Structure formats: structure tokens, C-alpha cells
Amino acid sequence: MYTPPDFRDDDKDSIRATIRSVGLASFVTATPDGPVTTPLPLFLEETEGEHGVLYGHLARANPQWRQPSLGDALAIFSGPDAYITPAWYPAKKETGKVVPTWNYIAVHAYGPVEFFTDTDRLLAVVQRLTDRHERDRATPWAVSDAPPDFINALLRGIVGLRMPVTRIEGKRKMSQNKSDADRAAIAAGLSASNRPSDRQVASLVPVRKQS
Template sequence: MSAPTTYLPGHFEERDLATLHAFIEANPLATWATTQDGELVVHHVPFRLDRTRGPFGTLVGHVARANPVWRAPQPSLLVFGGPQAYVSPGWYASKPLHGKVVPTWNYAVVHARGTPVVLEDAASVLRIVSALTDTHEARQAHPWQVGDAPPEFVDQMLRAIVGIEIPIEQLVGKWKVSQNRSADDRAGVAAGLRAQDPADPMAALVAPPSP
């Protein structure tokens, strides 16, 4: 991975490529920040990750043809957000010992940087749409396929969008999940989160490793 370009203390950095890839696949909706006519703009677009293309993978998606983001592709930052939670200082085991605790916010995110490549030909756009659909329909009991729609309708829809591929040039993971706290404090945070929601995904990230 390239050097991070965001504030990132070493103990919060996640470097494992497979972990970062799995995170993107589990949280595919990107907050896509780029520039347009000299102004910062943000879009929200789901991407499919192709792990096999490029050293860090390639993001594949599509946008409406009416969206000007594709007409002059610029270097972009895409943020994939995952679990996040407020952390009460009352959950720390160290609070009754010395009281030197404050609230914080835990979260896990992945930042991907790259420059979009635009694909307008019908075959490429159909390939992108079909792969994205198959990925997310796979969990359905009766998966819908692009071919289930009338061909003329599919052609109409394809003409209204353009394909986007973003070869990832930099991938940075930030896991702020109480790694700077003691094992007892982390256990207390995990317990506090689970008391609010037994299935809270942040609790699993915070919980200290089993001995």
C-alpha cells in the first residue's frame, strides 16, 4: 500500500489487502469525492471490486449518462464506510480506577484512490451491469438477472448509463476500534455496545483477541 494521505496513527491502520478487499465487498456503496469545474463534488455509487485486476484491484460500476462526473474524469477518492459507534467512557474498566477517560467515536473505513476510466460501448456497459446485478442478487432466493427484463427495455436502460472502472492506485484502511485501550477497557466497550444491540458489528471489532 502507498503511504496514507489522511491522518492515521499507526495503531489504527489496517494493512492486510485481503481484509481491505473483503471490507469493500461487504460495504460496496462508495462516497466518491472528485472535482468538477474546479469544485469539490461528491457522489454515492455502489461499486463491485475486481480483485484480479491491478495490484490493489479495480472498482467497477456505472453512473447515469446525465451525471457529468464521467465527462472529464478526475483523480478521485472513494470512501467505503462500515461499522461505527459512539463509545461511552462509562464502559471502560479503567474509569473507576482513575477517572481519566473521555468519550470517543469508533469506526472502520477504507479509502481508495484512482482515476476513472469511462466505458460507453453497449457490450461493456451490459457486462458491468450484469456482473453487479449477479453479485447482489446472489443472496436472493430467486435471483433476478438482467436477461429477465425485455431486451428492448434493457437496451433503453443501457443507453441511459455509462460504465466506470477505477484502477485502485492507493488503498488505506482505518480501523479505529479501541486498539489504544487496554484489553479490559476493550472488553468493557464491547459489552457496552452489545448491551445496546446484541448484534452490533462494532462490538466484534473492539473485543480483545481471545487468550
């Protein structure tokens, strides 16, 4: 991932927070037939290894897990993003030398991938993923709410994924390379948007507080 110094995010806590915030990642492998990608919910087991280990599962009918992977796999986590119009920049009125851009957060995690079909390991992954996405609901659904025979049948239709993260890249492009006046205008413009993601990005643009 191309990351100029202004936008590099090397903070482990920030990177892990991004991974935790993303519900659906893109899981990519290189194969002899070209790159293959599957959108997958993944979770990071932070206690394993230097950078943690990613877990998830994909359909057994998905050919990605059967194809030999050339080198490391890649998991892409895309955080909040927003279009930045040059109309917000004070410089537009002064010089006109402004162009559109995009603000966004992204994390790319790399590592060797292992696929597995062991029922106990699969069930543990499914339970972790379910608990992660159900825990904030008023009445959380649990895997144990379904009949065991039904769950066991479904487990036979999926394949587990384990990817120890050996390299990780974080990028946080939030107008850090702009002037204080530009950043203040960007944050104000995004805050007035009807799009929730725009307002979320507005809160992430670094704005100098007036003394």
C-alpha cells in the same frame, strides 16, 4: 486519511473484505469547481492490477462524469461503526479522565478514472453488480429477466466507470489503543446494544481471552 499506527490496516485480504462488504461507496472527484461526490455501488475486480480495478456506473445526466477530474479519483468504503461512550470505561470511576470516541472501519481507494458508454461493457458491469447483490436471495433476479429492448434503453441512460486502484489505505479503529479492561468493557457494552451495527463492532474489538 489520517491513520495512526495502531489503526493502520495493511492486510490486503482485510481491505478487500471491507470493500466487498460495502454496498454503497462514495465516489469523489476533484474538479475546477470543487469536489464532486456521488454515492455509487461499486465492485472490485481483484484479478486486474496490483490493487484491483473498481467498476460501477452513474446516470448519464450526472454532470460528474463530464467535468474534468483534477488528479486521481477517490472511492470511500465505510464499514461498520459505533459510538463508544466513556461510561463503559473502568477508568471513569477511577479518574474520570475519559472522553467519547467512535470505532469504525474505512478503506480509501485512489486512481485515475475512465468513463465509458460502450453498450457491451456497460451491460457487463450492470450484470456483475446485479449478480453480486442478488445472489443470496431465495429467488435471485437477473438482468436477463427483463426484456432486452427495455434493458438497452436503460443502458443509454447510464455511463460506466472504471478506476484502476493505484493507492489504497485501510483503517481499522477498534479500540486497539485501549487497555485490556477497557476493550472488554467496550465489547460488553456494544454487545448489549439494540443496534445491529453496534453488535457487529463488538465482535471486532480485540479482547484478550481469559486463561
